[in-house]
Structures are given as C-alpha cells and as structure tokens.
Amino acid sequence: KxxxxxxxxxxxxxxxxxxxxxxxxxxxxxxxxxxxxxxxxxxxxxxxxxxxxxxxxxxxxxxxxxxxxxxxxxxxxxxIEFGDGVYGCEAAAQDYLHKSAKQLTASDAALMGIVLPSPLKFSIASPSPYIRGRQAWCLQQMKYWGMHLNYNKYDKKEPEAEKPLPKKRKSKSSS
CATH class of the missing domain: 1.10.3810.10 (Biosynthetic peptidoglycan transglycosylase-like)
Structure with a gap:
C-alpha cells in the first residue's frame, strides 16, 4: 500500500x-x-x-x-493503451489474440502485461524473442506467487513453444 x-x-x-x-x-x-x-x-x-x-x-x-x-x-x-488505437484489456484481447479477455490464458495475460511499459515499441501481435523471454519470466513469477493455480490446465506449452500469433490485425474500418 x-x-x-x-x-x-x-x-x-x-x-x-x-x-x-x-x-x-x-x-x-x-x-x-x-x-x-x-x-x-x-x-x-x-x-x-x-x-x-x-x-x-x-x-x-x-x-x-x-x-x-x-x-x-x-x-x-x-x-491502458496496448497499441496504436487499442485501449483496454478487452479490446487488446480481441484485436491481437482474437478472443475475449475472459478466455485469456495465463500465457496470454503475461504477454499482454509485458508489453505495457512500451506498447508502441513492443508488439502483442508479433512478439520478439526478448518479449517471449519476458513473458516466460512473468509466467514463472505468476506461478511462484500463486497467481494462477491451474497453470497446466490452461497453458499446455511453454511460451517459447507456442506457434506464432497471427500477424494480420482486423482493420479499424471493419469494426
């Protein structure tokens, strides 16, 4: 506090x-x-x-x-801004991960949180190896502090082993 x-x-x-x-x-x-x-x-x-x-x-x-x-x-x-014109967790989850914020896995949440210091520099849609490393660190911290108890239920693979996220974002005019 x-x-x-x-x-x-x-x-x-x-x-x-x-x-x-x-x-x-x-x-x-x-x-x-x-x-x-x-x-x-x-x-x-x-x-x-x-x-x-x-x-x-x-x-x-x-x-x-x-x-x-x-x-x-x-x-x-x-x-909070998650990217150019993308504000809030729900919008970021839908725009970048194509799912509702309620459907985010711990791995998704870690990825979204890691880009926050500089969301215009770092990308959720195409995370660099640096961001993937920070994501893995964040997941370890979450597990250590007990912030998500069902790690294996929701995250079957380590972040580095995940397939790349789709690179194409929905256009702003189609929303």
Whole structure:
C-alpha cells in the first residue's frame, strides 16, 4: 500500500533524466505508478507539461482517496493503451489474440502485461524473442506467487513453444 506515488522511483528517474540531458540524449525514464497512469489516462489530455503533471498529482490524490486499489486496477486495465488505437484489456484481447479477455490464458495475460511499459515499441501481435523471454519470466513469477493455480490446465506449452500469433490485425474500418 502506498499513497499513489513512488518517491524512490521519482528520485531515480530525475537523476537518470538529468544524466541523459547532460549527455545530449533524449532518452527518458518515467516513474508513474498505476494510480498516476490511471489519473492521466482518465482525466487528462495527451502531452507533457508541468501544468499537466500538477493535474496528474491532484487527480492521483483524489483517486487514491476515494477508490480502492482494486477499483484503480480495474479502471487502469480498461483504459491502458496496448497499441496504436487499442485501449483496454478487452479490446487488446480481441484485436491481437482474437478472443475475449475472459478466455485469456495465463500465457496470454503475461504477454499482454509485458508489453505495457512500451506498447508502441513492443508488439502483442508479433512478439520478439526478448518479449517471449519476458513473458516466460512473468509466467514463472505468476506461478511462484500463486497467481494462477491451474497453470497446466490452461497453458499446455511453454511460451517459447507456442506457434506464432497471427500477424494480420482486423482493420479499424471493419469494426
């Protein structure tokens, strides 16, 4: 349990970003928690500015005050971007995996979760070997922490052994 902010991560991000700026690099590291990302995605406009960040802090405090952690997670999973124009778990499950979110296996859920830090860079539809490795790690963590007890029932093969996902996505105009 926390207040919606990870002050240690914020400090590390500031130091990292200052170093990158000194080197003339534009690479940035963020430190937003799920609560902050939820506030940003639900209440704010796209872009970066100090004013927008101040509003993000305000709305994060509000949702941390009035919503349960479970509610914050539900809203987050329904508004988070999984790819270009694909928002929320249900849309991502249907668009990339051609099934309802209720039908996702642990392996599917791990794959979807692993792309979240950078959904425009990493792909659910055609995961790289790096993403498959992270997916396998995530499944191991899920198993270790007991987050899915029916591993063998739903996931008959390890992620590396799965057949490639279909590369063709449904067109936006046909929906």
């Amino acid at each position: 926390h207040s919606g902010f990870d002050y240690g991560a914020i400090d590390k991000a500031i130091k990292y970003n200052d170093k990158m700026e000194e080197k003339g690099k534009e690479k940035r590291r963020g430190a937003s928690t799920i609560s902050q990302q939820t506030a940003k995605n639900v209440f704010l406009w796209p872009g970066r500015s100090y004013i927008r960040k101040a509003f993000e802090v305000y709305f994060t405090v509000l949702i941390e005050t009035f919503w349960s952690k479970e509610r914050i997670m539900i809203v987050y999973l329904n508004v």
